[in-house]
Amino acid sequence: MLYIIGIGLSDEKDITVKGLEAVKKCKKVYLESYTSLLSVSVAKLEKFYGKKITQAGRDMIENGQERILDEAKKKDVALLIVGDIFSATTHHTYLSEASKKGVKVLVINNASVLTAVGVTGLQLYKFGKVTSIPFDNSNVEEPINVLKQNQKMGLHTLFLLDLEPLSGKFLSIGDALEYLMAKGLAKNQICVGCARLGSKDYFVKSGKASELVKEEFGKAPYCLIIPGKVHFMEEEALEMFK
Numbered sequence: 001m002l003y004i005i006g007i008g009l010s011d012e013k014d015i016t017v018k019g020l021e022a023v024k025k026c027k028k029v030y031l032e033s034y035t036s037l038l039s040v041s042v043a044k045l046e047k048f049y050g051k052k053i054t055q056a057g058r059d060m061i062e063n064g065q066e067r068i069l070d071e072a073k074k075k076d077v078a079l080l081i082v083g084d085i086f087s088a089t090t091h092h093t094y095l096s097e098a099s100k101k102g103v104k105v106l107v108i109n110n111a112s113v114l115t116a117v118g119v120t121g122l123q124l125y126k127f128g129k130v131t132s133i134p135f136d137n138s139n140v141e142e143p144i145n146v147l148k149q150n151q152k153m154g155l156h157t158l159f160l161l162d163l164e165p166l167s168g169k170f171l172s173i174g175d176a177l178e179y180l181m182a183k184g185l186a187k188n189q190i191c192v193g194c195a196r197l198g199s200k201d202y203f204v205k206s207g208k209a210s211e212l213v214k215e216e217f218g219k220a221p222y223c224l225i226i227p228g229k230v231h232f233m234e235e236e237a238l239e240m241f242k
């Protein structure tokens with residue numbers, strides 16, 4: 001059996017009771033380690049879960065899928081995903097390939113950055129298409145185009161920012177704003193930067209692009225929001241983060 005388990009956004013205690021019970025009975029535990037980042041070490045997770053964890057980078061998750069599914073045919077295997085499971089573009093293939101191979105799967109959900117951004121007071125129902133800004137972005141048009149499309153409809157835009165957790169590399173909110181301003185974003189556009197959502201020390205700051213670009217957000221992970229048409233209640237909520 002393959003258990004695909006969201007382990008939440010912050011630390012070892014964010015796993016659900018159902019998720020923890022599943023991890024405890026698994027013979028092998030993989031942690032997907034390239035699409036997001038917790039605020040605690042793998043050693044801390046291992047201690048709390050009482051299990052040895054194998055970190056799986058992009059190569060193991062994408063090219064080692066067959067092997068992981070074969071293992072799950074013979075024994076209980078857990079695949080842990082930081083945040084929730086299907087908020088990265090890659091993980092649904094585990095479900096579809098498992099079904100083709102006749103491997104049983106149990107999905108155990110958790111919180112995601114896609115809903116944690118609600119702490120800003122911007123209404124989740126009013127977000128448009130989500131987009132990602134990569135490290136190497138000078139010739140990339142997709143994020144700025146998505147912003148323009150969302151803005152036309154008055155919708156908020158969430159930018160996910162590139163990261164390589166295994167090598168400690170993170171695109172900062174400042175880098176993201178520099179990219180957007182180079183592509184024509186107005187310097188006085190109100191933006192909302194978010195770091196470590198779901199953690200005790202989460203940090204949200206709202207302000208003009210030209211101000212936020214200089215702001216220090218502390219440790220990763222980071223995301224950035226450009227609000228669309230703002231309801232007065234949303235505006236009031238953003239006041240908290242000025």
Ligand SMILES: C[S@@+](CC[C@H](N)C(=O)[O-])C[C@H]1O[C@@H](n2cnc3c(N)ncnc32)[C@H](O)[C@@H]1O
Nearest residue numbers: 036083084087112113160161196197221222223
């Ligand atoms: C592929 S997404 C989704 C990750 C995860 N599976 C989830 O459900 O939250 C990863 C991106 O989300 C953003 N992100 C993830 N966790 C975050 C957090 N706690 N605070 C702020 N941004 C976060 C970062 O921009 C990161 O590059």
